[in-house]
Amino acid sequence: MPPRTTSPASVGARLIAVLDAFTERAPALTLSELSRRTELPLTSTHRLVGELVAGGLLERGADGRYRIGLRLWEIASLAPRGVGLRESALPFLEDLYEATHQHVQLAVLEGREVLYLERISGRDAVSIISRVGGRLAPHATGVGVVLLAHAPVEVQEAILAGPLRRFTPKTVTRSSELRRILADVRRDGYAITDGTVETVALSVAAPVRGPADTVVAAISVVVPAASAQPREIVPAVVAAARGISRVLGAPSARDLGRTVRRETHRRDLAF
Amino acid sequence: MPPRTTSPASVGARLIAVLDAFTERAPALTLSELSRRTELPLTSTHRLVGELVAGGLLERGADGRYRIGLRLWEIASLAPRGVGLRESALPFLEDLYEATHQHVQLAVLEGREVLYLERISGRDAVSIISRVGGRLAPHATGVGVVLLAHAPVEVQEAILAGPLRRFTPKTVTRSSELRRILADVRRDGYAITDGTVETVALSVAAPVRGPADTVVAAISVVVPAASAQPREIVPAVVAAARGISRVLGAPSARDLGRTVRRETHRRDLAF
DNA sequence: CGCCGGTTTCCGTTGAACGGAAGGATTGGC
DNA sequence: GCCAATCCTTCCGTTCAACGGAAACCGGCG
The missing domain is CATH 3.30.450.40 (GAF domain)
Incomplete structure (x- = not known):
């Protein structure tokens, strides 16, 4: 099976890319929106987002959309x-x-x-x-x-x-x-x-x-x-x-x- | 060479662990302090922190200590x-x-x-x-x-x-x-x-x-x-x-x- | 029902993450 | 001045976790 197609940046960079996808006018995104914005394969996005949610940096609302989590806000308050x-x-x-x-x-x-x-x-x-x-x-x-x-x-x-x-x-x-x-x-x-x-x-x-x-x-x-x-x-x-x-x-x-x-x-x- | 010794969580979890190491009373940490707090090998911590700094989530002060970065604060403001x-x-x-x-x-x-x-x-x-x-x-x-x-x-x-x-x-x-x-x-x-x-x-x-x-x-x-x-x-x-x-x-x-x-x-x- | 967009699960492949070792750079004690 | 301790950085061979394509799953809608 010809596996690799695209496969760019480091894992950390990808996680950050996901966070960066959120903006003032798009503070709540679906998985596929995230995938498009970050230009990451859907499957990868899915996994990355899962990790972020597990860590509390992202939250998933009742509507299925992802949002920046309070945990992140809390950490940020230490800046x-x-x-x-x-x-x-x-x-x-x-x-x-x-x-x-x-x-x-x-x-x-x-x-x-x-x-x-x-x-x-x-x-x-x-x-x-x-x-x-x-x-x-x-x-x-x-x-x-x-x-x-x-x-x-x-x-x-x-x-x-x-x-x-x-x-x-x-x-x-x-x-x-x-x-x-x-x-x-x-x-x-x-x-x-x-x-x-x-x-x-x-x-x-x-x-x-x-x-x-x-x-x-x-x-x-x-x-x-x-x-x-x-x-x-x-x-x-x-x-x-x-x-x-x-x-x-x-x-x-x-x-x-x-x-x-x-x-x-x-x-x-x-x- | 017997390589693996400890090797725990997913990469995302590790990154989050690094961020979590910062607290109210320890808002500025050196690399080795971070390594100890996260219980991650120094080398790994070094790499992880490097990625976070590259992404702006962490900042490195003139004193060599790491702090939560403004970029993180900015993202958090979207919560x-x-x-x-x-x-x-x-x-x-x-x-x-x-x-x-x-x-x-x-x-x-x-x-x-x-x-x-x-x-x-x-x-x-x-x-x-x-x-x-x-x-x-x-x-x-x-x-x-x-x-x-x-x-x-x-x-x-x-x-x-x-x-x-x-x-x-x-x-x-x-x-x-x-x-x-x-x-x-x-x-x-x-x-x-x-x-x-x-x-x-x-x-x-x-x-x-x-x-x-x-x-x-x-x-x-x-x-x-x-x-x-x-x-x-x-x-x-x-x-x-x-x-x-x-x-x-x-x-x-x-x-x-x-x-x-x-x-x-x-x-x-x-x- | 069949189509469509979104989401999740599965799994075989492989390259990126991993961390030990070793080398610098600083600081401090004597 | 020398040695020891601490901290930081670079290097590199090994391997396992990340990767993403394929496919199933799940509503909604016409």
């Missing part, structure tokens, strides 16, 4: 750059939210994209496309330019080189202009982007620093573009960012005569 | 019972938080334990041991008894049969008593547990229902046990729970003359 950071930041984000009642966001740079870790949304805030666990292009978003401004040069150059996607007429798509903006952000310590992702939304963002004083995350408040004075909330955003940095142990944010907040028990974070 | 639920619930939890400034929690039943999906904590709220992504025994916690009261009978009986761990002098450890409490919770539609996990904390909890009207989650507010009138916040907690149920599409929670909140775009949740 230091994910939940650890989130935990430290949340109280400050709460404060910002109570003060503004607009979207408050926390994001990091992952690869060449912005990954949103947390968002607190007012019920009546402008609608925006970012999503917790979602990604967006750095050049267009408030948190993006802040993160990019402090990213390793390789990353900066890579993004400046590549094409800059246009989201709205106001999106910055010329690399020279972006370069200038990044310099401004470094100088000012915050960024204001107006309508670069969605015309109706304006973002005020500031950097969060880790123990080595490097920028590990960024926070932002997104307000309606029409709103009165965005500059008014800059101090609040910057202060919150600094507060988070202090909790994370950033030297540059250490007690500068401000009220010392309750000491949160830090673990082995090591950003 | 319907995790983030989906959280997303729907968050605005209501915010409301509760603003009203009380105490701990506000969201939890589900996973296996025989309570899994905490979300927590918003006031800076000065009582200290409690639950953690987002953490587990606790159902019989002792506020959300736990609510979830248990509406759990499948098998689960109820399993827990009633097993030993009920004592956390404080007030913890309910007699199954007959627990049985009675569960009945009360079903009758009343909410639960108040006083000092059963930590003597200083009192919890007010209520059930959240899904599209099939089954209880899919529970929320609670944890206040100092010394605080004045816990009963006063019962209506708020119950109302929030009902609000979340409505967003999830629970028939029993459909518009009962209350203000209809902004329609949130539901996806393919299928609890």
Whole structure:
């Protein structure tokens, strides 16, 4: 019997391919959908999926579809750059939210994209496309330019080189202009982007620093573009960012005569 | 050469074992620590970990230790019972938080334990041991008894049969008593547990229902046990729970003359 | 009933996973 | 400075678990 036909990657890579098949718009898939998406033989998919279900990483619903399992979520909650950071930041984000009642966001740079870790949304805030666990292009978003401004040069150059996607007429798509903006952000310590992702939304963002004083995350408040004075909330955003940095142990944010907040028990974070 | 010595589980199971090795108190591990914890040969661990890193599920820090990767966190954010639920619930939890400034929690039943999906904590709220992504025994916690009261009978009986761990002098450890409490919770539609996990904390909890009207989650507010009138916040907690149920599409929670909140775009949740 | 899409079971083949051995790289003790 | 201990990585021959085609199974539907 002529056995081998296709037989690609390592077993681990295949398992990961299965997990990767799930997306925001396809969070529940049948076996054959999975097989098609991963381009793996049906039989193999069947076996792989079986293992994942056994391990709890995948769950099978009453409808026969597979979904990402809670066990996976649970393991993920141990990701230091994910939940650890989130935990430290949340109280400050709460404060910002109570003060503004607009979207408050926390994001990091992952690869060449912005990954949103947390968002607190007012019920009546402008609608925006970012999503917790979602990604967006750095050049267009408030948190993006802040993160990019402090990213390793390789990353900066890579993004400046590549094409800059246009989201709205106001999106910055010329690399020279972006370069200038990044310099401004470094100088000012915050960024204001107006309508670069969605015309109706304006973002005020500031950097969060880790123990080595490097920028590990960024926070932002997104307000309606029409709103009165965005500059008014800059101090609040910057202060919150600094507060988070202090909790994370950033030297540059250490007690500068401000009220010392309750000491949160830090673990082995090591950003 | 006599090759095989030990050689246990399937490759998938091994990969999962590696992920499982990470815990709350050990979120960063060296290769050999992983090897020991998983009881896998060092060489094998090395290879497995390599695959996981390649897939982004694990990250390797500057210190050489491995950590759960952001990519994993990202995939996990697609878990319907995790983030989906959280997303729907968050605005209501915010409301509760603003009203009380105490701990506000969201939890589900996973296996025989309570899994905490979300927590918003006031800076000065009582200290409690639950953690987002953490587990606790159902019989002792506020959300736990609510979830248990509406759990499948098998689960109820399993827990009633097993030993009920004592956390404080007030913890309910007699199954007959627990049985009675569960009945009360079903009758009343909410639960108040006083000092059963930590003597200083009192919890007010209520059930959240899904599209099939089954209880899919529970929320609670944890206040100092010394605080004045816990009963006063019962209506708020119950109302929030009902609000979340409505967003999830629970028939029993459909518009009962209350203000209809902004329609949130539901996806393919299928609890 | 016969067709169709999806799912599961079976099983013979073989190449990818396996782990022991050995070699580097670091750290620390004396 | 040397030796010992610990951790990490590379190499490679053996073999067994992963692999996927074939075929049965299972509703739904016309």
